Amino acid sequence: MRNPPVQSPVSSVSERSRAASARASLTALFESMRPDLLRFAQWLARDRWIAEDIVQEALLRAWRARDALKDPAAARGWLLTIVRREHARLYERKRLELVSLDDAIDIPDHTAAASADAELLTLRHGIMRLPLEYREPLVLQVLGGFSTEEIARELELTNTAVLTRLFRARHKLRGLCGPSPASGAAPEEQPA
Amino acid sequence: MICEDARLLIGADPDAAGPELEEHLRGCEGCRAWRAEMRRLNADIRRALAEPPDIRRRSTPRAAPAWREYALAAGVVLAMAAALAVWVLRPTDTLARDLVTHVKGEPESWLSTQGVSAGSIDHALKSSGIALDFASDKIVYAQSCWFRGHYVPHLVVETTHGPATVLILRHEHVKARDDFREGGMTGVIVPAGDGSIAVLTRGRGQGQVDDLAAGLREQVHWLPEPAQPPPDPMHH
Numbered sequence: 001m002r003n004p005p006v007q008s009p010v011s012s013v014s015e016r017s018r019a020a021s022a023r024a025s026l027t028a029l030f031e032s033m034r035p036d037l038l039r040f041a042q043w044l045a046r047d048r049w050i051a052e053d054i055v056q057e058a059l060l061r062a063w064r065a066r067d068a069l070k071d072p073a074a075a076r077g078w079l080l081t082i083v084r085r086e087h088a089r090l091y092e093r094k095r096l097e098l099v100s101l102d103d104a105i106d107i108p109d110h111t112a113a114a115s116a117d118a119e120l121l122t123l124r125h126g127i128m129r130l131p132l133e134y135r136e137p138l139v140l141q142v143l144g145g146f147s148t149e150e151i152a153r154e155l156e157l158t159n160t161a162v163l164t165r166l167f168r169a170r171h172k173l174r175g176l177c178g179p180s181p182a183s184g185a186a187p188e189e190q191p192a
Numbered sequence: 193m194i195c196e197d198a199r200l201l202i203g204a205d206p207d208a209a210g211p212e213l214e215e216h217l218r219g220c221e222g223c224r225a226w227r228a229e230m231r232r233l234n235a236d237i238r239r240a241l242a243e244p245p246d247i248r249r250r251s252t253p254r255a256a257p258a259w260r261e262y263a264l265a266a267g268v269v270l271a272m273a274a275a276l277a278v279w280v281l282r283p284t285d286t287l288a289r290d291l292v293t294h295v296k297g298e299p300e301s302w303l304s305t306q307g308v309s310a311g312s313i314d315h316a317l318k319s320s321g322i323a324l325d326f327a328s329d330k331i332v333y334a335q336s337c338w339f340r341g342h343y344v345p346h347l348v349v350e351t352t353h354g355p356a357t358v359l360i361l362r363h364e365h366v367k368a369r370d371d372f373r374e375g376g377m378t379g380v381i382v383p384a385g386d387g388s389i390a391v392l393t394r395g396r397g398q399g400q401v402d403d404l405a406a407g408l409r410e411q412v413h414w415l416p417e418p419a420q421p422p423p424d425p426m427h428h
Contacts, residue, residue: 027415034416042244048419051244056318056418063323063415123240141205142234143241148205167203174233 026066029075030059036076037083043139044087046128058086080144081154084136126176134169137162198223206230287364287381288372291390294339294346295357296375301348302355302394304332319343320362321417326408340364353400354393360412362387369405371398380405385414 034055041051041058062069062082069078127135137155140146146154152162193216201208206227217224295301307329316334317324320343332355333348339359347358361381366388370381379392382405389408391401 023413027413031416039241039244043241046245048244052418053318056321056415057314059321059415060314060318060323063413120236120240123236124243124245127237127240128245138237139241142237163200163204166205167200170203170206170230170233170237173237174229 025072026063026069029072030062030079033076033079034059037079040080040139040143041083041087043127043143044084044132044136045090050090054083054086054090057090058082061086077144077146077150080140080146084140084154122176123173126173130169130172134165134172137165138169141166195220195223199226202227202230206234287366287390288370288374288379290340291359291379291381291392292375292377294337294359295377295392298335298337298346301333301335301346301357304348305350307332308334313347316345316347317360319418320345320360321415322360322362323413323415325411325413349404351400351404353397356391356393356397356400356404358404358408359390359392360384360387360408361390362414362417364388364390382406382409384409384412387414 037055037058038051041054042048045051045054058079062079069075127138130138137151140151140154141148148159148162148166151157151166152159155162157165193212195216198213198216198220201213202223203226217227308331310328313324313328313331313334316336319336322345326349330350331347332350333346335346336343337346337359339346339361340363342363344362345358345360347360348355349358362385364381364387366381366383368383372379372381373396377392377394378396378398378401379390380398380401381388381390389405389412391405391408393400
């Protein structure tokens with residue numbers, strides 16, 4: 001039996017050091033993205049602990065699939081996509097019990113707040129109360145910076161269906177804090 | 193382009209652009225006003241999403257009497273004072289002892305001989321923000337345990353000399369390796385990342401714990417740590 005070729009200890013050490021350095025920069029990149037990912041997950045899940053769980057699971061998945069990330073500049077979109085899929089997977093897996101948002105949470109009373117703050121709070125509560133089918137594309141677009149085409153691909157919908165959902169989401173929010181929604185009638189959604 | 197299409201496009205994406213849309217907007221004051229309104233709304237939505245949602249879980253259906261709040265506050269203060277006294281008065285080298293106590297509190301962990309599922313390993317690691325490059329079929333026990341105020345992964349690894357317990361301690365900082373022999377166990381705590389890794393085995397298995405600890409220092413990756421929920425009272 002032949003002995004395996006002897007590797008140079010110098011190259012082996014330098015390779016290990018390069019790999020360690022790459023791992024350290026990826027960890028730092030993940031760390032810097034964490035607040036964004038958590039905020040995104042919280043708007044999707046509307047629960048801090050579930051969002052924490054989703055982000056952690058997503059980071060583990062991202063870590064395992066780290067070789068797929070060729071360009072660190074694309075990391076944000078890549079990680080947000082993983083978080084969104086993890087959120088969808090969580091609901092598929094656990095079939096989380098659905099309860100009325102009003103029964104489950106206390107929403108701070110903002111009647112005494114200044115008018116501008118009150119409007120913003122109304123809007124935030126309005127977004128929270130949007131059904132997931134409207135909230136998800138809206139959060140992907142506004143918070144994630146995804147285009148309608150990218151959202152359509154991610155949600156496996158037609159572009160027209162995504163446009164309709166985004167339109168309806170804004171239409172509902174406009175009804176909460178703007179003039180009456182008479183000038184923009186919500187179109188019928190096209191099947192995906 | 194007709195008004196209905198223009199409004200759908202603008203309502204879906206207030207920053208949408210394109211020659212057809214621009215052409216329509218030049219001749220339609222109503223759609224121009226719609227776009228201005230949608231852009232204002234979008235700026236508000238952006239501001240609204242800039243902070244996480246302020247959801248507070250409803251915990252009590254009705255307010256407790258005022259005296260109960262004072263009693264609760266007094267209880268909390270007393271408990272904190274007691275905990276502080278215990279913390280201040282305890283010897284500094286009790287980490288090894290706490291580890292041995294913890295491991296002895298889970299005697300079933302030594303009994304398992306079959307590999308645990310990848311899901312169980314993930315769960316044990318995830319709560320502490322840790323990834324592990326380690327052959328998962330060697331792990332025969334995996335739990336996320338409440339230890340010294342944090343959830344930590346508690347694993348039992350099958351080695352050629354028998355099972356060895358591993359606890360990955362993100363919040364326990366040691367300056368140098370600490371070998372110990374206590375309560376019939378041999379162990380080592382080594383600094384790793386920002387925290388440390390403890391390896392324990394029953395009896396005298398110094399070589400076994402050394403080899404495992406050295407390998408794990410390379411194989412443990414410290415990901416961003418999640419905020420930890422309060423401990424589950426059903427699990428220590």
